[in-house]
Amino acid sequence: MPNWQIADYLLKTTSKNPEHSLSFVLSPFFSSDKLKTNFIRAQKSLV
Known part of the structure; x- marks a missing residue:
């Protein structure tokens, strides 16, 4: 998946559920x- 698609996906999921979606998606990277x-x-x- 290209970076812009990942960014787009993260932006959409975060705007729907800002409390945990982005940190949950990125948690394996930390x-x-x-x-x-x-x-x-x-x-x-930021929210």
């Missing part, structure tokens, strides 16, 4: 809990 926590915090501040 190794450390600190990074994950910072990402979720940043995501919630």
